[in-house]
Amino acid sequence: MKRQNQSSVVEFILLGFSNFPELQGQLFGIFLIIYLLTLIGNVVIIVVICLEQSLHVPMYLFLQNLSVVDVSISAVIMPEMLVVLSNEKTSISFVSCFAQMYFILFFGGTECFLLGAMAYDRFAAICSPLSYPMIMNKRVCMKLVTGSWTLGFMLGTVQTTWVSSFPFCGPSEINHISCETPAVLELACADTFLFEIYAFTGTILIIMVPFMLIILSYIRILFAILKMPSTTGRQKAFSTCASHLTSVTLFYGTASMTYLQPKSGYSPEAKKLMSLSYSLLTPLLNPLIYSLRNSELKRALIKLWRRKVDLHTF
Numbered sequence: 001m002k003r004q005n006q007s008s009v010v011e012f013i014l015l016g017f018s019n020f021p022e023l024q025g026q027l028f029g030i031f032l033i034i035y036l037l038t039l040i041g042n043v044v045i046i047v048v049i050c051l052e053q054s055l056h057v058p059m060y061l062f063l064q065n066l067s068v069v070d071v072s073i074s075a076v077i078m079p080e081m082l083v084v085l086s087n088e089k090t091s092i093s094f095v096s097c098f099a100q101m102y103f104i105l106f107f108g109g110t111e112c113f114l115l116g117a118m119a120y121d122r123f124a125a126i127c128s129p130l131s132y133p134m135i136m137n138k139r140v141c142m143k144l145v146t147g148s149w150t151l152g153f154m155l156g157t158v159q160t161t162w163v164s165s166f167p168f169c170g171p172s173e174i175n176h177i178s179c180e181t182p183a184v185l186e187l188a189c190a191d192t193f194l195f196e197i198y199a200f201t202g203t204i205l206i207i208m209v210p211f212m213l214i215i216l217s218y219i220r221i222l223f224a225i226l227k228m229p230s231t232t233g234r235q236k237a238f239s240t241c242a243s244h245l246t247s248v249t250l251f252y253g254t255a256s257m258t259y260l261q262p263k264s265g266y267s268p269e270a271k272k273l274m275s276l277s278y279s280l281l282t283p284l285l286n287p288l289i290y291s292l293r294n295s296e297l298k299r300a301l302i303k304l305w306r307r308k309v310d311l312h313t314f
């Protein structure tokens with residue numbers, strides 16, 4: 001068999017939203033604001049949980065890890081996207097492109113598993129409150145967290161190695177906002193059938209399995225809520241559950257539509273919108289829905305704020 005391993009493409013060109021030149025300016029402004037809000041929101045959570053001893057329990061350690069993932073995934077995607085939006089055509093070197101792909105898969109995969117672990121944590125806390133401290137002790141929490149990071153790392157390594165081994169002989173224009181697998185795969189001049197089968201099975205395991213477990217645990221949680229005696233408590237728990245479910249569904253839904261069939265027939269514009277949903281919306285919304293609705297975290301934030309103000313007045 002003849003091996004084709006000389007790739008003639010040495011750099012790619014990211015097109016971003018160049019089909020809409022009149023929108024570039026506005027999009028740049030909107031994305032910059034979203035990026036800054038995402039950084040601020042998540043960094044506040046990381047710092048508050050770090051400083052507040054009473055929050056060093058599994059639920060908040062998961063949240064803190066989720067915020068680290070969200071900050072990282074935004075930092076991998078957004079600055080590059082802002083550069084793309086402020087230029088007509090942005091070239092990105094082969095190596096940077098695959099580095100971006102690697103980190104998107106690494107952090108994206110970790111997020112998938114962390115959200116699953118968090119749903120399991122809530123499920124145990126609400127459905128078996130008495131044995132919860134035993135089910136979710138520090139060691140189990142640590143294992144779930146390191147497991148999520150390890151699986152994300154493996155996903156990034158395997159998939160990026162595989163995709164970067166394909167020959168790329170031109171054209172070199174990526175009609176997407178970042179170097180994500182499906183967009184780059186379209187430029188490979190080789191038979192990618194085997195990879196697509198891998199992507200399909202991999203996506204089922206990495207996205208659909210945690211997603212199904214999350215849905216199942218929330219169904220159990222909903223039943224537990226319905227048995228609650230007080231109406232206001234029930235309403236509050238219900239709205240928290242609903243907001244978690246919405247964001248989780250948005251994240252897993254759009255990610256699985258993108259990765260299940262990397263060469264699917266969705267238009268490039270639809271793929272860009274789906275990508276924005278999990279790479280930009282999820283990291284922005286997570287701090288809002290998981291933390292700002294949480295009175296313990298709000299109290300810790302206010303406490304730290306007061307302490308800081310006190311320090312300044314003396």
Ligand SMILES: *[C@@H]1O[C@H](CO)[C@@H](O)[C@H](O)[C@H]1NC(C)=O
Binds near residue numbers: 061062141
């Ligand atoms: C993540 O989770 C681990 C394990 O529970 C915890 O030790 C760590 O402090 C968390 N936060 C970060 C920022 O990694």
